Amino acid sequence: MNSRLLAVVLALAATLTTSSPILAHAFLDHSDPAVGSTVPASPDVMHLWFTQQLEPAFSWVTVSDQSGAAVNDGNATIDPSDPTEMTVNLKPLPPGTYTVKWHALSVDTHTTEGDFNFQVGKG
Numbered sequence: 047m048n049s050r051l052l053a054v055v056l057a058l059a060a061t062l063t064t065s066s067p068i069l070a071h072a073f074l075d076h077s078d079p080a081v082g083s084t085v086p087a088s089p090d091v092m093h094l095w096f097t098q099q100l101e102p103a104f105s106w107v108t109v110s111d112q113s114g115a116a117v118n119d120g121n122a123t124i125d126p127s128d129p130t131e132m133t134v135n136l137k138p139l140p141p142g143t144y145t146v147k148w149h150a151l152s153v154d155t156h157t158t159e160g161d162f163n164f165q166v167g168k169g
C-alpha cells in the first residue's frame with residue numbers, strides 16, 4: 047500500500063470511529079424534576095431517563111446545593127425492569143438552585159456525563 051492510499055484509509059477510519067458510535071451512547075433523555083425547571087416544593091426523588099440501557103455498577107448521579115454539598119440521600123439505583131431509568135433519593139431541599147451531575151456507562155461500554163440545574167421555589 048503506498049503512503050497516499052494509507053493516509054486516505056487512516057482518515058476514513060478516523061471519521062468512522064469518531065462519528066458512527068455517537069447515536070449508541072447513553073445520553074440524558076429527560077428528567078423529573080426537568081432540566082432547568084423550577085419545582086414548587088422539595089422533590090423526594092430525582093428520576094433520570096437515558097437514551098440507552100445503563101450498567102448499574104458504573105453509572106451514578108449526584109445532586110448538590112450551591113455550596114457544593116451533596117443533597118442526594120444514598121446512591122443512585124437503576125430500575126432492573128427498565129435499565130434506562132436512574133433514580134436517587136433526595137434530602138429535604140430548601141428553596142434554591144441545585145446541580146445534578148450524572149455519569150453513565152451504557153451497555154455498549156461507552157461512558158457519557160453531563161450536568162444540569164433545577165430550582166426549588168419558595169412554594
Ligand SMILES: [Cu+2]
Pocket residue numbers: 067068069070071072152154155156
Ligand atoms: Cu456508545
